[in-house]
Amino acid sequence: MNRKTVALCLLAVTLLWSLTACKQQVGIIGGADGPTSVFVTDGDTENAIIIGPDGEVTTPANSADDTVSDTDSADDTASDTDSDGGTETPTDADTTSQADADAEPAPDGIPATPEEPPVPLTLAMLSGAWAEAVRAELPAFEQGNHVTCEVRELSRDELRAALSQTDTAYDLIMVHSSSVAACRKTNALASLSALGYRPGDDFIPSVLDICADGSAYTLAPWYGNATVLLCNKQSLIASDSSTDRIQNLQNLLAVCKAAKQRGEIGFVYHQSHEDRVTLDFLPILRSFDGWFVDHNQKPSVYTKKFQDAVNFFLELTATGKALPDSEFVKAIDSGKAAVGFIRSDWYTPSAKSAATYIVFPGAAEKGGETHPAGTCTIWGLGIPANSQHPEQAERLLEYLMHPSIQRNLIASGVTPCRYSLLQDAEILKSRPHYAKVAAAMEQSQYVPTLTEWPEMADILGEELWKVMAGRKKVTEALDDAQKRMEALLAGEPRPDAPAEDIP
Numbered sequence: 403m404n405r406k407t408v409a410l411c412l413l414a415v416t417l418l419w420s421l422t423a424c425k426q427q428v429g430i431i432g433g434a435d436g437p438t439s440v441f442v443t444d445g446d447t448e449n450a451i452i453i454g455p456d457g458e459v460t461t462p463a464n465s466a467d468d469t470v471s472d473t474d475s476a477d478d479t480a481s482d483t484d485s486d487g488g489t490e491t492p493t494d495a496d497t498t499s500q501a502d503a504d505a506e507p508a509p510d511g512i513p514a515t516p517e518e519p520p521v522p523l524t525l526a527m528l529s530g531a532w533a534e535a536v537r538a539e540l541p542a543f544e545q546g547n548h549v550t551c552e553v554r555e556l557s558r559d560e561l562r563a564a565l566s567q568t569d570t571a572y573d574l575i576m577v578h579s580s581s582v583a584a585c586r587k588t589n590a591l592a593s594l595s596a597l598g599y600r601p602g603d604d605f606i607p608s609v610l611d612i613c614a615d616g617s618a619y620t621l622a623p624w625y626g627n628a629t630v631l632l633c634n635k636q637s638l639i640a641s642d643s644s645t646d647r648i649q650n651l652q653n654l655l656a657v658c659k660a661a662k663q664r665g666e667i668g669f670v671y672h673q674s675h676e677d678r679v680t681l682d683f684l685p686i687l688r689s690f691d692g693w694f695v696d697h698n699q700k701p702s703v704y705t706k707k708f709q710d711a712v713n714f715f716l717e718l719t720a721t722g723k724a725l726p727d728s729e730f731v732k733a734i735d736s737g738k739a740a741v742g743f744i745r746s747d748w749y750t751p752s753a754k755s756a757a758t759y760i761v762f763p764g765a766a767e768k769g770g771e772t773h774p775a776g777t778c779t780i781w782g783l784g785i786p787a788n789s790q791h792p793e794q795a796e797r798l799l800e801y802l803m804h805p806s807i808q809r810n811l812i813a814s815g816v817t818p819c820r821y822s823l824l825q826d827a828e829i830l831k832s833r834p835h836y837a838k839v840a841a842a843m844e845q846s847q848y849v850p851t852l853t854e855w856p857e858m859a860d861i862l863g864e865e866l867w868k869v870m871a872g873r874k875k876v877t878e879a880l881d882d883a884q885k886r887m888e889a890l891l892a893g894e895p896r897p898d899a900p901a902e903d904i905p
Contacts, residue, residue, distance in 0.1 A: 574785060
């Protein structure tokens with residue numbers, strides 16, 4: 403026994419004799435080589451002291467404070483690292499294996515102390531099956547995080563309006579990709595990156611483009627779809643073609659001309675201006691490598707590529723007719739029409755169905771360069787900037803975005819944007835079209851992220867109709883469309899089009 407140990411034992415005996423009368427409790431804390439310190443208390447941990455072998459005096463509270471200080475120091479170091487490393491970008495996202503994440507249980511959080519009332523969270527969801535499916539998944543999250551969740555079902559227009567309201571504070575909201583430009587302009591959404599959200603590497607890259615505002619994510623890609631070419635199988639056979647033989651615009655035109663000769667509708671297109679532009683005309687435009695705006699976000703309509711695309715579009719639409727959405731898919735599925743462009747969530751093909759869809763290749767002619775031909779749209783989950791509980795809302799967002807929860811939501815019609823689910827062997831048994839959905843998302847892009855885009859689509863739709871009706875030449879219509887879009891983006895008031903010019 404060394405000198406310090408002997409001294410410590412004598413000290414303990416002395417304290418035991420002298421403090422017993424004061425109703426203090428004395429104990430010896432032992433180590434591998436014998437006593438290491440003396441513990442003195444009156445029964446209250448906060449009043450306890452520890453006397454070390456060298457006579458130093460500490461308290462458990464001080465010891466705990468030291469531990470917290472070390473933790474704070476570590477947090478400060480992490481914060482400094484982020485600051486020195488610059489602003490985090492979407493490409494810095496966590497690349498943890500999603501297969502491992504899918505095998506893990508969904509996050510359940512750390513409940514608050516029972517004395518505190520649960521935190522109320524309000525969700526704004528699109529009315530219908532999706533909202534009901536989300537509502538069914540919430541009890542487990544509520545129990546694990548000491549929160550209560552209220553789901554409010556809104557229409558698409560109501561969801562868009564809610565993003566501009568400051569008097570109604572939602573904590574989580576569904577946001578359509580067409581509303582992203584307006585959200586950015588008004589800073590309606592909180593930064594998910596600042597709250598800790600990282601999408602990981604399991605998402606199809608194209609769907610993440612619309613979710614990032616500069617270097618920060620403001621949306622999580624919850625549901626997605628993309629443009630596909632819907633084809634009637636018998637029409638293709640009758641036209642001496644097949645889905646794997648439609649590899650460019652010329653192949654598509656041949657099928658449509660053959661269908662017209664048989665008395666069928668060749669190419670069916672949409673009546674609404676915006677759908678006519680984004681669904682019907684954009685795959686044609688992209689096949690000619692054209693686009694609506696240049697790299698400076700200025701209109702690029704009055705161009706040779708645009709002119710070539712419009713001339714082909716006129717030839718293609720001459721084989722068919724415009725139909726409302728309610729009749730569009732039915733016409734192709736019944737064999738009345740041969741082909742038409744739709745969103746991938748409008749129709750679920752099977753081996754026995756009369757129609758199927760393909761990912762349009764985006765080439766103008768045989769051997770021509772291919773381009774992403776369709777448009778991609780998503781419903782994302784975001785946290786409004788005026789949320790009263792952003793931290794808990796971010797946990798709820800991560801919970802609903804977890805692979806296991808998204809797998810549960812598939813039955814309600816939520817099409818995930820994750821490779822791990824769209825390419826899952828078990829899921830593909832009942833939804834083989836998911837493989838095409840994944841490919842279509844990969845080969846699509848978003849319409850220009852401008853608040854004026856709906857008006858731009860209307861302008862082009864109106865000018866296209868005038869050309870199709872024989873009221874304008876192609877170059878004249880494109881020149882007028884260019885000038886009207888430039889005026890629109892410059893903030894000049896748009897004159898109302900004459901009623902007779904609107905089909």
